[in-house]
Amino acid sequence: MEKVPMTVRGEQLLREELDRLLKLRPKISQAIAEARELGDLKENAEYHAAREEQGICEAQIRDIEYKLSIAQVIDVTKxxxxxxxxxxxxxxxxxxxxxxxxxYQIVGDDEADIKTGRISVSSPIARGLIGKIEGDEVTIVTPGGEKTFDIDKVEYK
Structure with missing residues (x-):
């Protein structure tokens, strides 16, 4: 199984979301139990809604656990x-x-969010920047055409 790079922050956010979902599990089970008591399950909207919520929650838990299992957490400060x-x-x-x-902060695919300045390590801009140093000028072919950048500052936070 190939490891996927992830920042320390990305791992922390995934673990927090996993913790939230695991705490939600008993509440969903309780909602299912209460809905069962209401009678006929075929026409019981509360029961079906709770079962659907349970399915979504379990799928999200499996997804996060998988992502964490293949993650190679990289602490750039070390x-x-x-x-x-x-x-x-x-x-x-x-x-x-x-x-x-x-x-831009260069992060793993699951952490990328251009609105907050986090770009995927597999994006054209990140691939063009990797290995360069402060002061370099780099021309990168992007989907919008060629872009030339001066690298002003490199930080490891």
Missing amino acids: LDNSGKIIFGSTVTVIDVETDEEKS
Whole structure:
């Protein structure tokens, strides 16, 4: 089974969600038991809704447990970083054409959220940045065309 990179923060968020779902399990079971007491299960909307919620909850638990089982948690603060852009590092780049400054943290696929500046390690921008150092200029082929960036700052938080 191939390991999937994940940041410490990503693992923490998954464990918190798993904990929340595990605490929800008994409440769902209680709701099913209470709905059973209402009578005929064929026409019992509360029972069917509780069973559906149970199915969704169990599927989410299995999904999170699987993700955690294949995760290779990488703590970027404990690596010999030597100024290179690596998985988990936060990079500030300046678009050469527009002078627009953007910051990206390179994270695992499940953690990616462009709105918060976290990009997947398998994205074109991340692949183009990995291995570069502060001060480099890099041209990356993106779905929107070629982009040229100056690497302004590399941080390991």
